[in-house]
Amino acid sequence: MTSSRSWRSEEVARNDRALLRxxxxxxxADGAHASVASIAARAGVGVGSLYRRYRTKQELFxxxxxxxxxxxxxxxxxxxxMGDPWEGLRHYAMSSIRSGPGSLAPVAGTFEVTAEMTELAGQGDRAVAMLVERAHRAEVLRAGVTPVDLELLIEQLSKSPLQDQLHRQGRTELDDAAQNARERVITIALxxxxxxxxxxxxGRPPGYELFTMRWAPPTDDAQPTE
Known part of the structure; x- marks a missing residue:
């Protein structure tokens, strides 16, 4: 019985991670217009499974x-x-950019902000302000850069239109080149x-195939996604 409950618990946790991802x-891809059906389909579960875990789309968001x-x-x-002020700032930026596919900014204003969210956001803002202030004191951060500048840059870099388009086209043969190009652009920006x-x-200097091959008809192996 314990083994059965453990297996069930692991399955629920696995489904939850799949739903959130x-x-x-x-x-x-869809911003605030994202539908529950699309999310469930992407996760490979039924809409009923999603609603058993999250009663509303607001709760999921x-x-x-x-x-x-x-x-x-x-x-x-x-x-x-971290002891190095620049590396500490860079670590925060890189971790935030890589934390998930795209920013959650498109859903801002579409659901109620909870007290827990407000508290976490405040703690995060204060920590980022300390990172920026420390970097300025060490004279490793460009004069005039503010915490808001940093957060806006992270928001812009958290999404890759190139990778999104290649994914929709099913151009998996360009995955490595696109990822390499993205890492270079992030580094240049930071x-x-x-x-x-x-x-x-x-990384490697990116080639123009990242542009030209997007215009070529997909190969038989490439499977465009919806």
Whole structure:
């Protein structure tokens, strides 16, 4: 009996992770217009399974935001624990950019903000302000850059139109090249915040196939997604 309950608990947790991951992916593509049916289909579960876990779409969005806010706060705390002010700031930015597929900003204003969300957001804002202030004191951050500048940059970099388009086209043969290109662009953008010249750009110089191959008809292996 215990084994059966344990298996059931693991299955529920697995389905929940799949739902949350699918919700982030659908939100990145459809924004606030994301439907429950699309989220359930992306997760590979029935709509009934989703509603058994989250009574409303608002409840699902609230859960996603709580997870994101905790991830951002954890990343900021980790950055503050690092001895190098620039590396601490960069760690926070990179962790936040990579925390999920796209920003949750498109759903802002579509559901009620809970007291827990407000508290986590406040803690995160204070931690990021400390990261920025510390970097300014060490003179490693470009003069005039504010915490809001940093957060807006993270929001812009959290989504990759190139990767989204290639995914829709089913162009998996370009996955590695697109990921390499994205990492370079993120590094270039974050290095623009530095007070001193940065080092070389990482990765391979991207090729124009990332543009030209998008215009070519998909191969038989490529399966466009909806």
């Amino acid at each position: 699918a919700a982030r992916e659908v939100l990145a 609230q859960r996603l935001c709580l997870i994101a806010l905790r991830e951002y706060l954890d990343a900021a705390k980790e950055g503050l624990a 290095d623009g915040l530095r007070a001193t010249p940065a080092g070389p750009v990482p």
